Every structure is written in structure tokens, then in C-alpha cells.
Amino acid sequence: MTPVLAAKGLVKRYGRVTAMDGADFDLRPGEVLAVVGDNGAGKSTLIKTLSGAVIPDEGEIHVNGERVHFHGPLDARRHGIETVYQDLALAQAQDIATNMFLGREKRRPGVLGAVFRLLDSKGMRAEARSVLDDLGINIKSMTQPVETLSGGQRQAVAVARAAAFGTRVVIMDEPTAALGVAESAKVLELIGRIRDRGLPVVLISHNMPHVFEIADRVHVHRLGRRVAVVSPGTHSMNEVVGLLTGALRMGEDGTIEEVGVTTGLNR
């Protein structure tokens, strides 16, 4: 099965700091893949590379088996990869419909659009509404500024934007980090609905219960590279935590073993 999105041997250095050190990645069709790792493990750099916001020093990215080069977020978008950033990348003072279509506005047909560049505001509002309705997001007015929404509603708008335009992959960076229990549950539900439409989702999260609730597979990132891929069905939360802290290690054959007491000398 060809991965929808894959990466091999990604390296990214910032001066002396190596944020990615030969990182691999693969996402299968129709799955929710969680990416977990400790703070500073390089998850963000990996995700930004896959969404085109960071250009790697070395390594390859493949979309549906074909090698691609991303020079910016737009390139990734053109390949159908949409990202929901942790700070959501929404223009707070602008309304929902505007945010939904920001950077890819629709113009009126004919002379009005071609010569006078007139936007099809009504059409965009209607489309924004139908996307939100499809995903079961209950927001009354499309002309409401984003800053008047609750945290969960903002998240929902950002997710809906990604789901509406993503044709291959939706990447979400910590979508539940800033949310309360009820709102988190709604976002997880939303992720499930996107998967049910056949769109694979990459979910970056710190929250193990959330990861185990929704993910089909778990990519464990440590010290700038992938150290294991496990399935929530066969592995426990403790094992995943052990892998990402380095207390456990996954062998070549997929078995998990304890790492001896590290003294710091035998590194």
C-alpha cells in the first residue's frame, strides 16, 4: 500500500542545533496517525516540513509515491495537504467566511470578477456554512469575527477550513491543547468524521488518552527521528510513554525492550 504522504531521512539544522536527524515518516490512506514525542523532540519541525513551512536540509518527501519539493506552504497545499497550526493561523478580526477562504478567495463570474475583481461574498458565505454544517459544527453567523468565537469554535473553523480544501491529507498540530474537556471531545469527534470521509489525518498531540481514543497508529518521535510506530490496539499508553522518553526501545523485529540504566557515559 503506497503511503499518501511519506518522508525519508529528513534533516534540519538550525546553527548547531539539529532539529531533525534523519527522520522518517509515513501516512497510510484513510488512517488517523498520531505523532507523539517529548518537548523538543522535533515534532514541530517534522510537521512544518511536511506542510511546506520548513524546508529540510536533507531528505525526501513523497506524495502518493512521487517525490515532491515544497518551497512554501502553498506548494504543500497544491498537493492537497492542509494544515491546522497550533495557533490556528486565523485572522482574528476577520469573519468566518473570510478566514475560510483566506488566500483562495472566489471571484464573481464574468466581467465583475475578471475586471473588477469583485469577490463572490455570498457564495463564499454559503459554502462556508455548508462545510460547517457537514461537519456538524454549530455556528450561527458566517459574518461573525473569529475573535468573538470560543476556543473550540475557532479550532472547529480552522479544522473545517483544512477539511474543506484538503484533498489528500489534513495535518493538525495540538488541536486539543488549549481546549476544555467538552470542547476536546468535539474536536476528536470532528477528526473521526474527517477520517470517515476518507481523508487521512496526522494528529500531533501530547495528550495520550486523546491519542489512544482516536489514532489508528502512533508515530513516536524522539531526538529528531522516528523511533517506533505502534498501534493502540497492541500497545499500552505506558509503552508509548516509555518509548518517547527513551526508557523503552523498539527492536528491529518490533519487540519492545527495556533500555539499561543510562549513566550518560555509554552514549
Add this chain to the structure above:
Amino acid sequence: MSTIHERGFKERSEFILRTPAIGPAIALAVAVVVFSVTTDTFLNVDNLSLVVQQSLVIGTLALGQTLVILTGGIDLANAAIAVFATLLMARLTLESGMPGIVALLLGIVVAAAIGAVTGGIVTGFRLPPFIVTLGMLTIVTAVSRIYASGQSFPVTDDTLGFLGQKQYLFGQIEVTFGMVLMLVMYLGVWYALTRTAWGKHVYAVGNDPEAARLSGIHVRRSLLGVYLVAGVIYGIAAWQALGRVPNADPNAFQLGNLDSITAVVIGGTSLFGGRGSVIGTLIGALIVAVLRSGLTQAGIDNLYQDVATGVLVIAAVAVDRFSRGRQR
């Protein structure tokens, strides 16, 4: 059925509440009423027409200023650029015998070029617009003085003076072509800002440049466009200035930059970028002109008028800050 209707109504009423120009419009109405009641000379057709004519140059400068401020920047050089353009236009027609229309277009092109250079420096070196335009202010002012070498240049050409020509509506309302042009320009920029993707991007860049970038907006191109368009507007402000006073003077409009910022801020546009409207700025420019005229008619000294304007600016920024604080 009824829910659809209610939703439409709700969206409409929210729209009115959120329209930033409502506050300034009320302030303008109050000022007009107060001066009409307290003075005998304020409320008559001639005086009101004069008030509008007095707002033309600052009003046009403020239009370009609004664009820059919406992106989160500020332009301290706008009046200096316009003054330099007036000198170019006037001197070229006077001394080189250049046709007025050619000198006019040349002046506008030069103003646009200075705007483009400003935008290029701001985006290319990622420098704060405040500093870049402060430098531009100093340079352009010096160049103007060098170019004028202590002289001012009378405008004799009809094209350059065209905007000051008066027509009488209904036989008594004095209207200049400058008024019509300013209105048309405001409508044009309003359309571009609210009805086109270009405008949506200007707001988004001012709101949050990083979010704009991640949404796929070419932030630099957007900024460069704003400074270029602002430059063109400053060039047209020069034409307005020559229409008002047919004399190009290197020492004119020395506080024009601050006056234009005043009009923008009073008009409800946020100095933090991303919020505001040109309609507000138009009203802001009118408020400043009404205040000046009204206080003069009430026999209040010029210096106290400055105090009143200053108080208004600080109040406007405070209101902006307060409303933002509530939303966050």
C-alpha cells in the same frame, strides 16, 4: 422560515454594530450640531463647503495613511512626499514649459516610486515602517528644500489648478472638482479593501502577518502593493494641494503627516493594524476640519484647537485599546 429571517436580521444588526465608522459618524454629527447651535456663522452652505475644501489635502493623505496603518505600519513621510510632488509639478511647468498634464503625471509617478522604495525597504530588510518612513521624511524634506532652493513656485497651469475650480450646484452650493475626486478615490479604495481579495489580504496581513503567510498570502507582495498605492495617492494629494492653494511651497504641510494620522485614528482605524475602514477616515478628516472651523467661529484660539485635536486623538486610541482589550 422565521429562523432564516431572524438569522438575516441578526447578521445585519451585527454588521451595523461592528461597522467601525459608526462612532466617528456620531461624533461628527454631534460636532456639527454643537457648532450650529453655539455659533451663528458655522451652519451655512458656504461655510460647510469651505470646511470640506479644507479637508481635501489631509483627507487624501489620510486615505493613503489608512492603507499603511491597516497593515500595521505608519507613514511619517506622506506629506513630505506630496510636498515634493507639488514642487516638481509646479516648477516643471513654470520653468521647463512642460505641459501641465505631463508634469502632473510625472509628479504622481515620482510619488509612487518613493512609496515603492519605502515598501521595498520595509519588506526587503524587514525594518519597522516607523523608522523607514522617518528616514524618508528627513530625506524627502531635504531634497525638497534643495530642489526649491528657498523659493516657492506659483501655479499658472490650468491642469494643475483644475481641482480648485468651482461649480455651483443649484446655483448656490460651491463644489470643487477636488471634492468629487476625493469622494471617488475614497469609494475606489473602499471597494478595493472590502470587495476584493487584495483588500482582504491587506487586513489579514495587518491582523497577523504569520497567519496570513500560513494561509498562503504573499505578505511582501501585499505590503509592497500598499506602499505603492499609497504613493500614488500622495501624488494625487499634491494635485489637491495645488488646487487649494496655487503655489508650491517647500514649507507647506509640515504637520501633514501627523494630521493624517489624526484623521485615521479618529476615524476608528486601529494603530495596531488589521481593523478599520476608509469611511471612518473620511469622517475623521471631516471631524478635524469641522473642529477647526467651529472653534474658530466660536472665537477660540488656534493653539487651543490643537489641544482639542490632541485630546480627541488620545481618546480615539484609548477607545480602540479598550475595545480590543474586551475582546481578548
